[in-house]
Amino acid sequence: MSRRPRALSRMLALVLVGALAALTTVGGPAIADTLSDKRAAAKKLERENAAKREQLAASLEGLSAELSQALLDLQAMEARMPQAQFELAEAEASLERSQREATLVAARLQDAQDQETSIGTTIEQDTARATQIRESIGQMAREAYKGRGAASSMGVVLGAESTEDFIEQYGLVSTALRTQTSTLEEMRTLQAQNVNSQARLEAVRGRIQELKAEADQKVVEADAARAQAEDRKNEIEQLIVEQAAKKAQIEDQKAAAEAEAAAADAEAAKITAELAAIAEAQRAADAAAAAAAGKPQTPAGPVSGSLFANPTSIKPMYVTSNYGMRLHPTLGYVRLHAGIDLRTYCGNPIYAGRAGTVQWARYRYGFGNQVMLDHGLVNGSSLMSSYNHMxxxxxxxxxxxxxxxLLGYSGNTGTSAACHLHLEVYVNGATQDPGPLLGL
Incomplete structure (x- = not known):
């Protein structure tokens, strides 16, 4: 946790959480043309934002809990915005689809109602014609019963007074018979048509009921989509307001953040000095022991190899933030992340990665509850490790x-944004990347 260069202090008035904006900016493909593409893009963005939130939480070491939470809240809002915009587009598309389908259903319903009216008119006309025919047939039957109906063919032959009279009478009888046959055939046709029309009418009426129910459902769907769209619009408007307020809050806390970062750097420098003094004493004691034995002292050499075991209960180990320089999310300058962050959840056990002696177990500013282990000399160099934020x-x-x-339990003490293990390794009092020493 080295001090930032003083020359970068001028950046404070110009930086408005630039790093946070970089973390939450959507890269990747342009806005998809279809809802299915947008849905896939939203899912991908959701996964990316989860990873970015974890990275952001790791980068917030050195900040107060209040400022860290403000930054996390802002990241959550900015991560939510694209998803809310997608949900708004989806709701509007659903509303448009429901309205379009409702229009089609209404057209089908009108067509079915028109068919109902047309079939009903046909049935009324055919019924009236059938009634008329039945009355005619009844009239003919009554006339025949009274003897005034059409004569039979035999009657015409026997009653004809001359050839001319026979021809005339026979023609009249034939015409009457054809008229009766045609009338009866029309009656049968009308009856068949009426049966068919009634069946069609029942089918159309059933379809009308189905279409009315479908139309009602489309109204419900459209109302729900309209309400969903309205909710998303309101949420987006609220997110814009809250983002502005959160950014203003973060800007107001920059001075305090700078002081906290300086205090954390000072504490890190103090620890480095303490460990360097211990390392020097160890080297001096080793030199005295070597001299007493008449042997040359082992020169201080590099420390390498998989010397440490997994200090967490998470298997396999999962690194959320590596050792090295990284951008401060609020102050905008690059500073050293002097250890690695390992995933572990609140209250999970933390174990010694290597045998040693507890140098101290106490609260250190910025580091929170810290256990410092002294592992003695390795290849002539002093090796120590610290377990932080417990x-x-x-x-x-x-x-x-x-x-x-067991050393203790993981936590979020000190200037930390989330429960995790911040592990540091010191060789001769200076930090070294713990990753290779953990076999990573």
């Missing part, structure tokens, strides 16, 4: 621990 510890200064000994 909720509590169960070991004390001077206690000997073995690899895998």
């Amino acid at each position: 909720t509590s510890f169960v070991v004390g200064a001077g206690q000997r621990v073995e690899q895998g000994t």
Whole structure:
């Protein structure tokens, strides 16, 4: 946690959480043309934002809990905005689809009602014609009964007074018979047509009921889509207001953030000095022991190899933030992240990564509850490791621990934004990337 260069302090008045904006800006493909593409893009963005939130939380070490939470809240709002915009587009598309379908259903319903009217008119006309025919047939039957009906063919032959009279009478009889046959045939046709029309009428009436129910459902769907769209519009408007307020809050807290970062850097420098003094004493003691034995002292060499075991209960280990320089999310300058962050959840056990002696177990500004382990000299160099932000510890200064000994429980103490293990390794008092020493 080295001090930032003083020359970068002029940037404070110009930076408005530039790093946070970079974390939450949507890269990737342009806005998709179809809802299915937009849905896939929204899912992808959701996954990316989850990872970015974890990265942001890791980068917030050195800030107060209040400012860290403000930055996380802002990130959540900015991450939510594209999803809310997608949901608005989806709701508007659903509303348009429901309205379009409602129009089609209404047209089909009108067509069915027109068919009902037409079939009903046909049935009325055919019924009236059938009634008329039945009356005619009844009249003919009554006339025949009274003897005034049409004569039979035999009657015409027997009653004819001359050839001319026979021809005339026979023609009249034939015409009457054809008229009766045609009338009866028309009657049968009308009856068949009426049966068919009634069946069609029942079918159309059933379809009308179905279409009315479908039309009612489309109204319900359209109302729901309209309400959803309205909710998303209101949410987006609220997000815009809240983002502006949160950015103003973060801007107001920059001075405090700068002071906190300076205090954390000062504490890191103090720890480095303490460990350097311990390392020097260890080297001096080793030199004295070597001299007493008449042997040359082992020169201080590099420390390498997989010397540490997984200090968390998460298997396999999961690194959320690596060792190295990274951009400060509020102040806009690059500073050293002097360890690695390992995923572990609040209250999970933290174990010694290597055997050693507890140098101290106490609260350190910025680091929170810290356990510092002294692993002695390795290849002539002093090796130590610290376990930070713990909720509590169960070991004390001077206690000997073995690899895998319970040191305490993970937490979010100090200037930390989320429960995790910040692990640092020191060689001769200076930090070194713990990753390779963990076999990563």
